[in-house]
């Protein structure tokens with residue numbers, strides 16, 4: 006080779022533990038998903054599969070490309086990397102060049118790996134670490150710190166090529182999107198449901214987002230908030246159709262307000278699950294996901310969640326069930342949805358003054374008007390997409 010090239014290396018986690026045929030399919034899916042994100046953001050670069058990694062070649066802006074790759078489900082890390090000859094001289098030279106860009110004297114470590122028998126290269130991992138380390142000390146006068154270095158020079162020496170990088174972007178991990186079927190996500194646009202939707206995406210599920218428009222109890226700002234949070238997360242998966250199904254639920258809510266008192270919120274959640282089930286059947290989805298979390302609200306006690314789940318035969322996934330609010334808020338901030346989720350939308354209050362916290366299914370069903378679920382099904386049929 007006798008030259009260096011800038012590439013972005015992308016590492017995945019669990020995909021690497023699959024059988025070779027599953028792994029090949031997942032790698033290919035991840036490759037397509039990464040390419041879609043780069044194309045959508047007008048970032049140059051071609052994503053290729055290499056041994057146990059993905060690699061972006063031809064990126065004009067490797068740092069931005071690596072940061073974009075690190076937003077994609079399935080990615081554990083992405084590194085702007087210099088590719089060079091698998092010789093001690095080449096790797097040391099690249100480390101020295103990197104050091105010249107970081108002349109701050111901050112502590113460092115060399116983290117090297119070498120693949121294949123030592124005879125193939127004629128040097129060991131220890132040789133790489135020693136020579137590269139000396140070059141960095143010479144260039145920067147920086148101290149070595151193996152426990153908590155400010156800079157880690159990652160050197161990966163393979164049979165035919167070597168990779169050197171100093172910058173690492175952590176990805177969300179998980180499984181490539183599009184490998185685990187479809188789930189309907191009930192999205193209110195509040196803090197929780199977009200995070201819950203993302204958790205399923207992170208584990209490979211394609212998402213069909215559903216927002217139930219509450220009529221006078223919701224409003225345009227409420228709807229816009231739901232749509233915007235989905236769009237923000239959808240930027241990580243532009244090759245999937247994530248337009249929101251907007252269901253006109255005003256009539257159903259009116260009916261609930263007129264007929265039910267302390268179990269009203271439970272019946273509203275049951276109606277939403279019934280609507281989601283209608284969409285799931287049409288969209289061939291296998292389950293429903295909500296942002297509910299145990300004990301976060303009166304409608305989310307263990308007993309009440311059992312009553313709401315009984316409204317549908319579809320599995321209801323609640324990935325936030327055991328998560329604390331502070332943790333969910335931190336994830337919403339990271340995803341970029343927190344700001345929109347907390348915009349004041351001024352909707353009317355549906356909740357009764359004294360909500361039931363320990364409902365029985367029989368009592369909730371008794372209070373529900375006979376036509377409630379017919380109204381819900383009709384609303385689902387009248388949905389539009391935004």
Ligand SMILES: Nc1ncnc2c1ncn2[C@@H]1O[C@H](COP(=O)(O)OP(=O)(O)OP(=O)(O)O)[C@@H](O)[C@H]1O
Pocket residue numbers: 190191192193194195196197198199215216217218219274277294295296297298301302304
């Ligand atoms: N208007 C809506 N359209 C679609 N789904 C909704 C709507 N309102 C609530 N949901 C679903 O019901 C779940 C429980 O809603 P609720 O408002 O009680 O709880 P929450 O924990 O505050 O959720 P969020 O923060 O997502 O609003 C939400 O996480 C969401 O999945």
